Amino acid sequence: MKMLRREKQVKAITHCHWYCLLALLFVCGGCDVTSSAPPHQAQPTAKPTSSNKLLEMSDPNTDDAPEWRKEAWRRFTASGQYRIAHPNDFHIPEAAKTDKYRRLDLDSALSHPFRIADINQDKLFQDLAIIVVDTTRDDSQRFGLVIFNEPSDGKAIPSPHWLYHERDLSKTVLSKWSGGLILENFHEDGSTNNCYVNWNKRQQAYSCDKDYKH
Amino acid sequence: MHSSSLSLLNLANYDKCGGGKNGLPEREQSILTLAADAFDSRNAAMMAAIWSHESGLQLTPGGDAGPAQLTTWWSTNQPNLIVGNAYGSWNGRTNQPFDGDVRDNIATLRNIYYFLRERHGSDYQAAYWYGPGDRDNPSNAAHNREEYAKDVMGRYDKLKPYFDCLKQ
Numbered sequence: 001m002k003m004l005r006r007e008k009q010v011k012a013i014t015h016c017h018w019y020c021l022l023a024l025l026f027v028c029g030g031c032d033v034t035s036s037a038p039p040h041q042a043q044p045t046a047k048p049t050s051s052n053k054l055l056e057m058s059d060p061n062t063d064d065a066p067e068w069r070k071e072a073w074r075r076f077t078a079s080g081q082y083r084i085a086h087p088n089d090f091h092i093p094e095a096a097k098t099d100k101y102r103r104l105d106l107d108s109a110l111s112h113p114f115r116i117a118d119i120n121q122d123k124l125f126q127d128l129a130i131i132v133v134d135t136t137r138d139d140s141q142r143f144g145l146v147i148f149n150e151p152s153d154g155k156a157i158p159s160p161h162w163l164y165h166e167r168d169l170s171k172t173v174l175s176k177w178s179g180g181l182i183l184e185n186f187h188e189d190g191s192t193n194n195c196y197v198n199w200n201k202r203q204q205a206y207s208c209d210k211d212y213k214h
Numbered sequence: 215m216h217s218s219s220l221s222l223l224n225l226a227n228y229d230k231c232g233g234g235k236n237g238l239p240e241r242e243q244s245i246l247t248l249a250a251d252a253f254d255s256r257n258a259a260m261m262a263a264i265w266s267h268e269s270g271l272q273l274t275p276g277g278d279a280g281p282a283q284l285t286t287w288w289s290t291n292q293p294n295l296i297v298g299n300a301y302g303s304w305n306g307r308t309n310q311p312f313d314g315d316v317r318d319n320i321a322t323l324r325n326i327y328y329f330l331r332e333r334h335g336s337d338y339q340a341a342y343w344y345g346p347g348d349r350d351n352p353s354n355a356a357h358n359r360e361e362y363a364k365d366v367m368g369r370y371d372k373l374k375p376y377f378d379c380l381k382q
Contacts, residue, residue: 064236064372101273101316104242108272115270123358125267125365175311176270177277178346182309184276194276194309212307 069128071157072148085113085131085143091170095190109173117176119206120199121214124150129181129197131169143169145183147197147206163197163206183208231379238376243271246317248377250324255377260337261323262377263369264344267362274311279304280319281312288326295325341366 076082087110097103113131120127129147145164151157171186181197195208225233225241234240239247239262247265251257262271268283269275278285279301286306289296300322302314312319330340345362347355 101242102311104240105272105274105311108240117270123361125361175272175275177275178268178283179277179307182276184311192310196309210309212309 066126066150066154068151068155068157069126069148072128072160075157076146076148076160081134081136082132082144082146083135085133085169087111089133089143089170090173092173092186093171093188093190095188096186096192098190105175106173109175113174115174115176115181117180119147119180119197120149120201121180122149122152124152126150129163129174131172131174134166140168140170141166143167143172145169145172145174161204161206163208179212179214225380227380227382231376233376233380237266238373239266239271242273244377244380246320248380250317250320253381255374255381257324257327258377259370259373260340260366261320261327262373263366264323264327264341265320266369266373267366273316274313276309276311277307279312280314281316282319282323282326284319284322288322292326292329295322295329297321297325337370338363338367341370 090110090113092106092110097106115129116126117129118125118127119129127147127149129145132144132146134142134144143164144162144167146160146162148158148160173184173186175182175184179196183195183197185193185195187193195210196212197206197208198213199206225244228234228241228244232238233244243262243265244258247258247262248255250261265271265281269277269281271281273281275281275283277283282300284296284301284304289301298318298321299315300318302312304312304314326344327340330343331337334340334343342359342363344366345359348358
């Protein structure tokens with residue numbers, strides 16, 4: 001009975017909060033709250049000269065990132081051949097941005113072309129997937145998608161696993177979900193051909209498939 | 215309307231508090247979590263921590279239903295916690311983006327978080343029970359939930375100062 005009463009309270013609160021929010025938005029109609037500047041306005045436009053822009057962006061390798069991840073990325077980019085993809089590397093069709101929330105998500109995915117999640121489903125949540133660009137080429141196949149699996153000891157430096165290499169990913173974004181990672185691959189008309197990123201433990205390799213395999 | 219509420223909804227401190235950087239919520243996500251809970255920074259931080267773990271603070275993720283990654287367990291067993299169009303057309307795991315109401319989905323996350331905290335007694339326990347079991351091997355469930363809760367509470371520790379900062 002107590003629980004039932006609590007649940008009724010919760011339901012009442014639910015409606016109250018959104019009505020309050022709507023009231024606030026109404027009162028604040030001229031405050032430009034919901035249409036304030038998008039979170040990712042200024043994007044780099046100059047051609048990258050550094051191989052490692054990851055540390056400059058709002059990124060997974062901040063000061064509190066685990067050492068293994070910083071070191072894995074440092075090693076991966078040490079030769080200068082690869083860098084993280086920049087927003088202006090992508091060409092997501094406008095037709096894909098069907099509403100405000102889709103637009104925000106896609107804009108965010110372009111300026112943060114990486115995801116941290118339990119991608120290989122080993123209950124370690126810090127695997128890192130990044131869309132990278134080969135700096136030695138300027139053709140459409142210059143992209144790659146690389147994943148670093150979190151080491152079980154939290155110390156070993158993981159090797160990169162290439163999900164895709166030398167492939168056009170200019171219309172691809174990464175999407176995290178509770179079971180790992182989804183790739184959204186857009187067509188010009190805004191339609192998608194999406195897939196689940198799956199880990200094959202025996203082959204120690206990733207694939208992207210129509211079905212989730214776990 | 216209290217001026218501090220308007221200021222908070224406008225996120226006047228967003229840039230100063232580092233919003234959108236270093237894994238902290240972007241403007242829209244900050245508003246959604248704060249507004250869903252009457253601007254309580256503790257609850258907003260817990261909701262954002264779960265949201266961050268579930269779907270990386272995305273608004274329209276695929277997989278399970280919406281930002282909160284709801285499953286049918288909740289709609290079946292606790293339907294009174296579900297708000298409006300929290301599921302959209304979701305009818306089982308999908309690789310297509312969420313098409314329901316994002317605000318309803320976040321409000322449902324809040325309801326579930328309240329419910330779990332009330333029932334189990336703490337934020338840690340709320341996260342623990344929000345986490346996944348193991349359908350194939352139930353003996354793994356406790357370990358899975360512990361790891362989930364530890365990760366969520368780590369995110370909370372980073373998010374709480376951010377939401378406190380927004381309220382200053």
